[in-house]
Amino acid sequence: MSQSINLEPVNALDHTAFVGAFASVFEHFPRAAEDAWNERPFASATALHDAMMDVIRKLDTQGQRDFLNLHPLLSGANIRAGTMTADSNAEQKSAGLDAMSNEDEATLDKLNAAYLERHGFPFIICVRHYTREGIFSALERRITRNTQQEMDEALAQIAAITRARLNARLSTLNLMELRRA
Numbered sequence: 001m002s003q004s005i006n007l008e009p010v011n012a013l014d015h016t017a018f019v020g021a022f023a024s025v026f027e028h029f030p031r032a033a034e035d036a037w038n039e040r041p042f043a044s045a046t047a048l049h050d051a052m053m054d055v056i057r058k059l060d061t062q063g064q065r066d067f068l069n070l071h072p073l074l075s076g077a078n079i080r081a082g083t084m085t086a087d088s089n090a091e092q093k094s095a096g097l098d099a100m101s102n103e104d105e106a107t108l109d110k111l112n113a114a115y116l117e118r119h120g121f122p123f124i125i126c127v128r129h130y131t132r133e134g135i136f137s138a139l140e141r142r143i144t145r146n147t148q149q150e151m152d153e154a155l156a157q158i159a160a161i162t163r164a165r166l167n168a169r170l171s172t173l174n175l176m177e178l179r180r181a
């Protein structure tokens with residue numbers, strides 16, 4: 001699908017427009033877009049995504065931890081409060097986290113707290129790739145792993161989350177271009 005995306009309109013964007021289009025791909029971290037702009041032109045959506053992921057990969061360990069901590073907890077209460085980014089809200093809803101029993105909500109909150117306590121950053125998973133049951137079992141399994149493994153896993157999950165967000169932004173940009181043509 002992404003092969004059909006034309007990167008020419010993206011490569012033509014000035015810094016302000018580029019950041020406006022992609023700042024929200026990485027949760028509360030516009031710097032990924034701000035710095036990636038310097039790497040243009042991009043041959044493909046994959047190249048653009050890699051440039052943004054590289055900004056994260058180049059952070060030192062504390063910088064990566066701080067970045068992970070910009071992510072909200074998976075939680076029914078967060079969805080109801082409406083305080084998360086539009087993407088996070090939609091992603092969490094897509095896995096049915098807005099329609100849990102009180103018991104499941106309490107279990108999720110408890111598991112999230114245990115994960116945060118052990119690793120020092122929130123449990124992050126590309127929820128669109130999982131069922132609600134799958135999210136719970138991944139969380140139980142990942143609580144027990146070591147923190148370095150979990151940092152690697154969190155970054156891999158963020159790569160999947162942000163690739164889906166980027167593809168959505170690129171599709172919108174391409175549609176706008178097609179309408180203009």
Ligand code: GUN
Nearest residue numbers: 072088091123124125127
């Ligand atoms: N996976 C997809 N979106 C999110 C999010 O907002 N928070 C966490 N923790 N994981 C996610």
